[in-house]
Amino acid sequence: MSKVTANDNVTLHYTGKLENGQVFDSSLEREPFKVQLGEGQLIPGFERALVDMEVNEKKTVTIAKEDAYGEIRKDLFQKVPKSELPDTIEPQVGMGLVASRPDGTEQQLRIAEVGEDDIVIDANHPLAGQNLVFELEVLEIH
Numbered sequence: 001m002s003k004v005t006a007n008d009n010v011t012l013h014y015t016g017k018l019e020n021g022q023v024f025d026s027s028l029e030r031e032p033f034k035v036q037l038g039e040g041q042l043i044p045g046f047e048r049a050l051v052d053m054e055v056n057e058k059k060t061v062t063i064a065k066e067d068a069y070g071e072i073r074k075d076l077f078q079k080v081p082k083s084e085l086p087d088t089i090e091p092q093v094g095m096g097l098v099a100s101r102p103d104g105t106e107q108q109l110r111i112a113e114v115g116e117d118d119i120v121i122d123a124n125h126p127l128a129g130q131n132l133v134f135e136l137e138v139l140e141i142h
Contacts, residue, residue, distance in 0.1 A: 009142035
């Protein structure tokens with residue numbers, strides 16, 4: 001039986017959880033996930049976990065934060081005057097914002113603190129600083 005190699009196209013189901021068991025994403029209620037390995041589309045630990053798996057094989061892996069979204073970086077926190085927000089936004093801790101980058105892509109942000117005149121924006125990935133647990137099932141290797 002063939003095994004997943006580093007540059008295969010793979011169709012799989014997965015469930016991603018925090019270490020406390022809270023599910024943050026799953027393909028089980030959607031179409032299976034199709035991905036080309038070796039193209040940087042996945043976090044490194046997820047991709048490595050798939051290599052050598054066989055069709056219909058299931059496994060659970062814990063991916064260290066260093067192989068997931070990394071540590072929380074303090075340099076990705078920025079103080080911004082509230083006056084720079086649209087008048088329609090009432091900032092709250094945990095609220096998500098979307099910013100446009102100079103290249104036209106969007107960046108997901110989160111409000112980390114709300115002060116009288118300023119807010120602190122966090123540009124870290126929401127899962128940064130956390131070890132992640134994935135349940136994987138390879139459905140097809142192309």
